[in-house]
Structures are given as structure tokens and as C-alpha cells.
Amino acid sequence: MSSKSQPSSNPMASLWNSYNDQTSNRLKFIDSFLVYLMLSGIVQFAYCVLVTSFPYNAFLSGFSSTVGQFVLAASLRSQVNPANKDEFKEVSPERAFADFALGSIVLHFFVYNFLG
């Protein structure tokens, strides 16, 4: 693979190319989910700072739902990443996804309770 990538003067471009080349589609799919959550969180935080934090409980639950979902998705990513296979011998990818789904459902339960 390294033979494919051209030595580039731009480190960002080389990072991007290397990411594109070396990451499996599944992980890219999780990454796009993470990016979406991050953007959603940033938008809510900006709204809170720039416009209003009232009602504060709605802000907390909306913002923490993105943060919590981000944390759960990030842990799913590290558990299904083949590069971490040695660290998570006990955890199969299916098990990791089940944990992720259960955690998310509990998270959303709390978020909607706190939202109104």
C-alpha cells in the first residue's frame, strides 16, 4: 500500500490519502457518523452560547445526547477495528454492536426524559 502513495509536500493531504487507503469501509462509515454527531453538538453549543441557554435542561439533554452517542460510537469503532484485535480478544464485533445498541437506547431514554 505504501508504494501506492506518492510522497507529498502537504502533510494534511498525505494524512487524508493514507486514511482513505488504509481504512476499511465499515470504519469510514462509523467515522462519518462521528463527524455528523460532532457537527450537531457544535451547532447546539453555538446556539446555546450565541442565542439562548433557556431552557437549560433541553440544551443539556440535546447536547449530551450527541456527546453520549459520540462516545458510544467511538467505543464501537475501537472495538471493531481489526487493528485492536489483540486488545479485545473477548469481544466479538457482534457483541460490540449489541453493547453499542443497548447503551444508545438507554441514553436516548434518559435524553427524552430530560428534554421536555
Added chain:
Amino acid sequence: MFSIRRFCLLALSLAHVWSVTAKSSTGDSVLVVVDPKRQAQYSQFLDGLKDRGYDITFRSSKAEKPLLIEDDVPNYAHVILLAPESKNLGGKDITPQNIVELLNLKTNVIVTLSPAQTSLSSLASEFSLILPPPASPLISYFPKRDESPTLIPISVPDKSSPVLTKHIAPVWFSGIPQALGNSPLIVPILKAPAESFAGELLTQGGSAESLVDAADKGGEGLWAGSSLGVVTGFQTASGGRITWLGGADMLTDELFQKSLPDGSKPGNADLARDITAWTFQEELVLRIDQVNHHIVNTTISKELYTINDNIVFSADISKWNPSENKWEACSGLKDLQLEFTMLDPFIRTALPPVPGSPGKYSVSFRAPDRHGVFKFVIDYKRRGWSFLHSSTTVAVVPPRHDGYPRFLSAAWPYYAGAISTSIAFFLFSALWLAGDARDSRKGQKGAKAQ
């Protein structure tokens, strides 16, 4: 016709009976502890009490009965100790402890002192009154007169004490003064003249030098001047009233009638009347009939208020009217205050009288933005007046879960954020599982291909 006249006469006599019945707000039984030999000396004073409707029982200063307190219940509404010289008043019963107990039981007491030291002298200091050393009566050589320097005409300034109601002529006084301590419960009634002092009489072995010595020591041990009291009242926190008279002589018939140096009649009778009227809870007696609190524009009293509620608090206050023998609505208090406290007063506001409804005081205020257990407190303590205290506990709670506004337009970005996160989670899960299935099929194909 005849019967109507009789009825009218009956009604009149009934009204008369009503008008002379006791005017005290706490009862009409009086125990007078007096030396039987000297009882006749006080006849005008005691007859005056009887005429005002008091039911007087006499007890010899040497007798042990009737008891002041029996089975922890006071036998009399008021007690007058008119035997200042007795070393040992009636044996075991009349002790400083018992007098304090009487006051706690809301019995009112008039104590007369004398230059001789008695068991009651030590009690005076419990009431923040400091008595001069034994055998040092109040002395004044002014104005020039024929009487002994210990028999002093004291002028009574108008309105010098809330207890004294009207203009009173100078009174004859003979006895000891009291220095007044710092207690706010003291109600000074009559002060000593500025040129008077307490000391031993020169004719009885005393000397002016002791006074000079005291003055040289910066006033230490000096008993002189108008800061001394000769008649001093004291109202306990529980509402009992006690009045200390520097001497019993001022209540005698002799001094009730003795002409002043300028030939006019003395004010002793008027002063005695005012003193007994105050001490026996006829004058300056207030009470709170009821308190009421509710939310503005409603009438129902609540145990629970929500933060920032607008609350109306009202109190009905009555004053004892001794001439009508009944409680009357009193709208005259200008400086009444209401406190809304949780340890500290969060709100302290004036409680003004409501124009048009006598005796009613009302104020409306916003509850603080703080939840907890609060009290409405009225605490009105004015010198001479009976103390008003009322405390009503209510809870102030945050709004209930359905007491808040919901689905505010300002919060839509947060709602949208939370909903879109959920939708994204479901989409992600669905696609992930679909991808899983495809992968496993791919894997199977790959395996077959191998």
C-alpha cells in the same frame, strides 16, 4: 308603662354592673400582701382598686396562706406586695423564685421596695435594676420645703412614659431609687429628679463626703440624677408585667392627700391608677386575633406556595378597651412589620393597616425565588406595649414538573438535535446490520471462491 320603667332601671343597673366589673384583660382577682397594722394606711389606694372592679384578697405579711401558686396554677391574676419592710414575707411562699414563676404564669406583680434589705432586693437585679446599698434612701434638698429631705415631690413630665396616660401633678415619693440596666424589657415609668441622690441622711450618721468620694471616682458608687428610676416597670417576654416601686409610702392615704409645696393636690392617686392600670394589663394590651395568607386574587389559604408566587398576608389586631371591657379592633399601629423568614428574613416589609377595615393589616409581596420552609413572622415589641408575636410556617416549593412551560420555540434546536441523533442512530444501526449481512455473504462467497 311601669314594667318598662323597671326594665329600663334594670338595664341601667346591669350596665352599671358591667361598667364597674374588672377592666383588666387577664382577670380581676388581686392578692394584696400587707402588714395588717398598716393596711388602713392604704385604704384610698385599695378602695380605688375595688371601685374599678378588682376583687381583693388580703394576706398578712406574716401569714403563709392563701398561697400564690397552688398545683402550678396561680391563684390570683395580680399580686401586690405592699409590705416592703418585712424581712421575710410570709415564710416560704413569697420568694424571688416564686415571683419569677408567677410572671411566667402571666400573673402581674407590683413590688414595693424599701431602704431595708429584703429577699426581694436581690430579685431586683434579675430584672436589670440595680438597687443602692442598704439604708440609703433617695434624698433631695430641692425644692426648699418643711418636710424631711427623703420625702420628695417629683414632677411627672407629660408623655415621659407610655404608661402614663394624661397630665399628672407632681407626686410625693419616699423610698429608694433604682439604676436601670440595659434590658430592653424595662419600661421606665417615673425618673428621680435631677438634683436627687441616694445616700445616708446626715442626721443618721451619713455624710456628704461619701458623695464627694464617689464623684471623684468618676461616678462609681454614685447614685444620683435623673437617670435613676423610682417607679420602673418590666414586661417579661412571656407577657407578665411587674412594676417596682421605690417605696410603698407613695400609695398611702397621707401622701395621696398631702399638699404639694405650692399648695396644690399631689398626683399620687393618678399615678397609682396609671401604674396599676398598666401592670394589671388594662392599658397598652394588644393581641393578634388571626392571621391569614393566600395567593393574590384567591381566598383559600395554602400550605404550599410556589417560588415567585404573589402572596397576600393579613393580620387582625385588637386592643383591649378597659372602659368597654372588651377587645376592639385596632388600626393604629403604624410601624408593624412582616418578615418572611427561612432562618434569615428573606423579606421584611411594612404591614400597613387596611383603610376601611378596622383592625386589619395587610400586605402583598412576591415569594422569594428560593424554595424551603418559610415562616410568616410578626414580631412587634414596643416599650410598654404587650408584645405581639405570630409565626406561621408554610413551605415554598419549586414548580411541579407540569408547572413549567413546555416545548418552547427557543428550544427547538435542542429538540431537533436530540431527535436527529436518535434518527441517525437508527439509520446507522440499520445500515450497519445490512452491511454486516453483506459482509458475511461476501465472506461466504470468498470462502467458496477459495
